Amino acid sequence: MEVERVGQYASPPSETVPIIDLSDPDDELVERALVKASEEWGAFQVVNHEIPAEIMRRFQDVGRKFFELPAAEKEAVAMVPGSKSIEGYDARNLKLAKSWDDHLLHKIWPQSCINYRFWPKNPPDYREVTEAYTRHVTKLSEKIMGYLSKGLGIGREVLKETLGGGEYMLRINYYPPSYDSVIGAPAHTDFDALALLVSNGVAGLQVFKDNHWLDVEDINSAVVVILGDQIMRLSNGRYKSVLHRSIMDKEKTRMTWPVLIDPMPGMVVGPLPELIGDENPPKFESLTLEDYIYRRTNMLLGDG
Ligand SMILES: O=C(O)CCC(=O)C(=O)O
Numbered sequence: 001m002e003v004e005r006v007g008q009y010a011s012p013p014s015e016t017v018p019i020i021d022l023s024d025p026d027d028e029l030v031e032r033a034l035v036k037a038s039e040e041w042g043a044f045q046v047v048n049h050e051i052p053a054e055i056m057r058r059f060q061d062v063g064r065k066f067f068e069l070p071a072a073e074k075e076a077v078a079m080v081p082g083s084k085s086i087e088g089y090d091a092r093n094l095k096l097a098k099s100w101d102d103h104l105l106h107k108i109w110p111q112s113c114i115n116y117r118f119w120p121k122n123p124p125d126y127r128e129v130t131e132a133y134t135r136h137v138t139k140l141s142e143k144i145m146g147y148l149s150k151g152l153g154i155g156r157e158v159l160k161e162t163l164g165g166g167e168y169m170l171r172i173n174y175y176p177p178s179y180d181s182v183i184g185a186p187a188h189t190d191f192d193a194l195a196l197l198v199s200n201g202v203a204g205l206q207v208f209k210d211n212h213w214l215d216v217e218d219i220n221s222a223v224v225v226i227l228g229d230q231i232m233r234l235s236n237g238r239y240k241s242v243l244h245r246s247i248m249d250k251e252k253t254r255m256t257w258p259v260l261i262d263p264m265p266g267m268v269v270g271p272l273p274e275l276i277g278d279e280n281p282p283k284f285e286s287l288t289l290e291d292y293i294y295r296r297t298n299m300l301l302g303d304g
């Protein structure tokens with residue numbers, strides 16, 4: 001199969017994804033930095049985000065242990081062939097996504113959407129640890145959505161409410177070493193509203209800006225925030241949905257844990273009425289996520 005390689009792109013300028021310190025007591029400054037990064041980049045990193053280091057360590061540990069199990073044990077939570085659901089473990093999804101990673105995907109919040117059938121039973125503390133991480137990551141995401149909402153000149157809670165509170169899905173990506181700088185995850189924007197991603201300390205994520213691919217610096221304990229298509233559509237294009245990809249390391253296994261936040265099923269998402277007027281016509285159609293994905297994968301969208 002043909003694979004994409006890094007070398008075919010020009011070397012990038014020395015710009016880097018903005019890093020935002022959430023412990024800064026000047027709330028307005030934090031909001032402005034976050035909004036600027038969302039408008040110009042569609043991505044940023046947050047530090048001092050209040051997810052305890054010990055919870056982060058244990059969360060990554062159970063994920064790593066799962067991926068180190070023999071294949072047959074991982075298959076216990078495999079995706080169901082022919083099912084519409086995308087949850088479960090999937091090895092090297094080359095045919096569908098041209099992606100070089102193994103991954104595990106399952107919903108984590110709200111409780112009503114969880115199907116524990118896709119949560120590993122091994123290691124035994126996987127569930128407890130993942131639930132603890134979920135409590136913190138949902139809090140962080142609500143904080144970020146609050147800033148993004150206020151930055152649009154609307155109430156802090158509006159974005160969250162428009163997503164129906166949001167449905168959270170954990171994806172664990174496992175990229176084995178590759179000697180040849182192969183693209184692990186091909187260039188894409190996320191269908192979701194928002195992704196909060198942590199890594200095992202092996203760099204590889206890149207974002208596209210001003211015609212260049214730029215490395216996202218791997219900062220210990222930072223959370224990378226990637227804005228997706230739904231936030232772009234809700235904000236009527238004011239916030240960017242960032243094009244990104246990931247490179248496999250030559251020697252080390254790279255793992256990432258994006259938590260993807262979607263509108264709840266059935267929620268219709270389009271430009272917020274508060275942002276639309278004679279001067280600002282809607283740039284996007286209002287659609288449920290399901291219809292949006294269907295249209296995008298079948299290239300039926302008249303906008304964007
Ligand atoms: O693993 C990465 O660095 C990026 C993964 C990603 O973009 C995704 O899972 O949507």
Ligand SMILES: [Fe+2]
Pocket residue numbers: 188189190244
């Ligand atoms: Fe992505």
